[in-house]
Amino acid sequence: MGQGGGVLRSIEIGALPLEAGGVLPSVTMAFECWGTLNAAGDNAVLIQHALTGSTHVSRGESEEDGWWEGLVGPCAVIDTNKYFVVCANMLGGCYGTTGPSSIAEDGKPYGSRFPFITIRDSVEAEARLSSRLGVTSWHAVIGGSMGGARALEWALMYPEKVRRCAVVASCASSTAEQIAFAQAQVLAIRQDPHFVGGDYYDGAAPTTGLGLARRIAHITYRSEPEMGQRFGRKSQDDGGTISHVRLAPEVGGQFQIESYLDHQAHKLVGRFDANSYIVITEALMSHDASRGRGSLEQALKVASGVEFMVAAVNSDRLYFPTQSEELAAALPGNVVVASIDSPIGHDGFLTEVAAVGDLLAASLFRAQ
Amino acid sequence: MGQGGGVLRSIEIGALPLEAGGVLPSVTMAFECWGTLNAAGDNAVLIQHALTGSTHVSRGESEEDGWWEGLVGPCAVIDTNKYFVVCANMLGGCYGTTGPSSIAEDGKPYGSRFPFITIRDSVEAEARLSSRLGVTSWHAVIGGSMGGARALEWALMYPEKVRRCAVVASCASSTAEQIAFAQAQVLAIRQDPHFVGGDYYDGAAPTTGLGLARRIAHITYRSEPEMGQRFGRKSQDDGGTISHVRLAPEVGGQFQIESYLDHQAHKLVGRFDANSYIVITEALMSHDASRGRGSLEQALKVASGVEFMVAAVNSDRLYFPTQSEELAAALPGNVVVASIDSPIGHDGFLTEVAAVGDLLAASLFRAQ
Numbered sequence: 001m002g003q004g005g006g007v008l009r010s011i012e013i014g015a016l017p018l019e020a021g022g023v024l025p026s027v028t029m030a031f032e033c034w035g036t037l038n039a040a041g042d043n044a045v046l047i048q049h050a051l052t053g054s055t056h057v058s059r060g061e062s063e064e065d066g067w068w069e070g071l072v073g074p075c076a077v078i079d080t081n082k083y084f085v086v087c088a089n090m091l092g093g094c095y096g097t098t099g100p101s102s103i104a105e106d107g108k109p110y111g112s113r114f115p116f117i118t119i120r121d122s123v124e125a126e127a128r129l130s131s132r133l134g135v136t137s138w139h140a141v142i143g144g145s146m147g148g149a150r151a152l153e154w155a156l157m158y159p160e161k162v163r164r165c166a167v168v169a170s171c172a173s174s175t176a177e178q179i180a181f182a183q184a185q186v187l188a189i190r191q192d193p194h195f196v197g198g199d200y201y202d203g204a205a206p207t208t209g210l211g212l213a214r215r216i217a218h219i220t221y222r223s224e225p226e227m228g229q230r231f232g233r234k235s236q237d238d239g240g241t242i243s244h245v246r247l248a249p250e251v252g253g254q255f256q257i258e259s260y261l262d263h264q265a266h267k268l269v270g271r272f273d274a275n276s277y278i279v280i281t282e283a284l285m286s287h288d289a290s291r292g293r294g295s296l297e298q299a300l301k302v303a304s305g306v307e308f309m310v311a312a313v314n315s316d317r318l319y320f321p322t323q324s325e326e327l328a329a330a331l332p333g334n335v336v337v338a339s340i341d342s343p344i345g346h347d348g349f350l351t352e353v354a355a356v357g358d359l360l361a362a363s364l365f366r367a368q
Numbered sequence: 369m370g371q372g373g374g375v376l377r378s379i380e381i382g383a384l385p386l387e388a389g390g391v392l393p394s395v396t397m398a399f400e401c402w403g404t405l406n407a408a409g410d411n412a413v414l415i416q417h418a419l420t421g422s423t424h425v426s427r428g429e430s431e432e433d434g435w436w437e438g439l440v441g442p443c444a445v446i447d448t449n450k451y452f453v454v455c456a457n458m459l460g461g462c463y464g465t466t467g468p469s470s471i472a473e474d475g476k477p478y479g480s481r482f483p484f485i486t487i488r489d490s491v492e493a494e495a496r497l498s499s500r501l502g503v504t505s506w507h508a509v510i511g512g513s514m515g516g517a518r519a520l521e522w523a524l525m526y527p528e529k530v531r532r533c534a535v536v537a538s539c540a541s542s543t544a545e546q547i548a549f550a551q552a553q554v555l556a557i558r559q560d561p562h563f564v565g566g567d568y569y570d571g572a573a574p575t576t577g578l579g580l581a582r583r584i585a586h587i588t589y590r591s592e593p594e595m596g597q598r599f600g601r602k603s604q605d606d607g608g609t610i611s612h613v614r615l616a617p618e619v620g621g622q623f624q625i626e627s628y629l630d631h632q633a634h635k636l637v638g639r640f641d642a643n644s645y646i647v648i649t650e651a652l653m654s655h656d657a658s659r660g661r662g663s664l665e666q667a668l669k670v671a672s673g674v675e676f677m678v679a680a681v682n683s684d685r686l687y688f689p690t691q692s693e694e695l696a697a698a699l700p701g702n703v704v705v706a707s708i709d710s711p712i713g714h715d716g717f718l719t720e721v722a723a724v725g726d727l728l729a730a731s732l733f734r735a736q
Contacts, residue, residue, distance in 0.1 A: 176595035176625040180587045183626045184580060191576045193561045208559045212552060216584060219548045224688065227544035233656060255653070257544040258551045285623070288601060317685075320592065 005034030006060020013128035030096020035080030041136035048143030091122035092279035100275030112198030140164035144349035169349035171323035173288035185213035211265030223345035231257040304332035311338040313348035373402025374428020381496035398464020403448030409504035416511030459490035460647035468643030480566030508532035512717035537717035539691035541656035553581035579633030591713035672700035679706040681716035
């Protein structure tokens with residue numbers, strides 16, 4: 001399975017009890033894979049996507065570039081001649097895994113009936129998937145942003161199955177500020193009249209709400225200097241002095257940064273489900289490695305056999321480098337906090353693929 | 369007039385042509401004042417409020433504390449035994465000055481018909497007000513945040529009438545990031561179905577949209593460490609392990625930071641008009657001291673006779689201290705950038721009244 005890769009597959013994993021209560025009666029996990037699993041089932045690598053990410057890490061045999069294009073492939077840093085690479089769509093997502101837009105047992109989409117899920121619930125579902133695939137242990141579990149939260153939870157929930165773990169542009173627990181920005185995004189969707197409490201699948205989708213959520217999020221994904229240098233106060237329609245004054249939208253006046261954010265919103269709305277956005281955002285709000293496990297140090301001790309690499313983007317102002325440092329300091333053993341040098345902000349973990357590759361090549365994928 | 373102060377007054381200033389075109393046919397300027405204007409009309413101080421601020425700087429003879437309580441009064445830093453202190457509600461506001469909720473000539477509220485205005489339009493209206501009051505020149509014009517933008521424009525539009533100017537937690541022009549956050553806020557209101565394009569005065573007000581705008585804004589007014597130390601991941605209803613997991617809103621689960629932001633939203637919605645929020649936010653987006661005046665240095669040269677004090681809150685991540693430094697560097701003459709030491713972020717210009725007072729006492733209000 002998956003030698004060439006880049007094709008969406010799915011596996012049924014049955015009923016899944018949930019951390020906060022309730023059960024999903026029948027769960028499908030969608031994934032892509034590249035390379036070939038060895039007989040021992042231990043040459044596998046799990047790559048975890050971010051909030052609105054998909055399973056499409058690498059183009060493989062598909063026509064479309066992946067979100068970490070170049071990192072996975074024959075002779076790449078994550079060499080598919082050696083490794084069997086998996087990327088699963090998170091529980092609650094809209095890229096093939098069971099989520100709010102999936103059809104429930106009564107033949108209708110879950111919508112508002114989709115339960116609250118946590119990062120740990122998704123890892124549990126991913127663990128079932130990996131068993132079905134025949135993976136006995138991961139050479140490495142790697143993730144950025146929310147993917148980093150899932151990678152970390154893998155090392156804590158299944159330390160015997162995770163030999164190495166990379167947590168990139170992420171943290172040990174979502175902070176008050178991250179929760180605050182997340183709340184604004186969730187409210188933006190819930191307040192859209194087309195949201196209808198989540199049961200909008202037979203009508204218009206809450207695209208204006210989802211678009212606003214994306215705008216808010218995207219600002220936090222970029223650094224202030226990056227936006228300043230790229231857009232500054234330039235107007236979209238360069239019509240002289242008056243264009244430097246913001247005109248009312250009906251007159252068409254707009255700053256370039258506004259047009260850029262409109263474009264980001266438009267792109268997401270065309271590819272993502274609003275309920276999935278809420279479900280995954282709330283799962284991320286719940287992220288806390290120490291929940292129910294004592295202090296953070298106590299919670300992380302279980303992963304003393306795991307080799308960690310923790311990396312932050314130096315200009316990240318959503319997942320501050322200090323949060324990576326705090327995680328690294330609390331992890332057992334010697335953990336290096338690596339820095340991804342980028343002026344872009346949080347999104348640097350996606351745009352600086354080569355830097356991420358260099359860090360992985362020098363740590364979890366160095367020649368043995 | 370206004371010896372005791374703290375009482376809202378208003379003056380008609382007639383028709384006002386606007387920078388971006390159009391005219392407001394009849395403008396009322398609301399203001400409060402404290403102390404007594406001298407015969408020369410030159411012992412006056414103008415204090416400029418921030419985005420959602422009112423004219424109520426100081427309680428004076430009223431029952432209610434002002435937003436810079438303690439700074440203005442008999443024997444205070446701004447001594448009302450010496451100075452005649454004025455605070456005017458900005459053009460477009462909802463605290464007595466003509467704004468979108470005001471009644472137009474046809475007997476109905478302006479609503480969607482209220483024109484786009486700029487910071488300079490408000491300063492023009494304030495200049496008319498000051499002439500009506502008999503002010504010949506200001507001892508000082510002082511403002512924080514958007515009030516700082518208005519203070520700066522006073523020094524550039526009427527340098528002969530401004531002897532001193534304090535620009536606190538503000539900048540020379542709104543940056544791409546500030547515009548981006550402002551756009552999200554404006555959209556939050558416009559997307560509320562109760563907004564009805566701005567003509568909602570005979571129905572329900574767009575309170576959910578305005579509340580969301582306030583939440584977004586408030587996050588930017590506070591620093592990440594402040595939110596982290598004050599709220600962290602604490603849950604509002606402390607019911608054990610499960611309460612640390614965010615529950616769906618219908619179950620009542622909520623983080624303290626969410627409840628705090630809900631409270632901030634609720635407070636603003638009860639005291640502010642959504643159309644005014646949009647009009648003033650868009651005016652702030654338009655803020656650019658150099659618009660139509662050449663380079664920033666060229667634009668500021670006209671104020672070479674004005675004594676400036678520029679101050680930033682050291683933890684401000686909306687109006688970064690570097691923006692104050694850039695403004696100070698471009699201003700003519702020797703300008704000191706003072707720092708307000710506060711962990712709170714932008715709102716430090718409001719919470720650290722004593723520090724603001726000390727800076728003013730050491731600069732624009734030092735003993736002559």
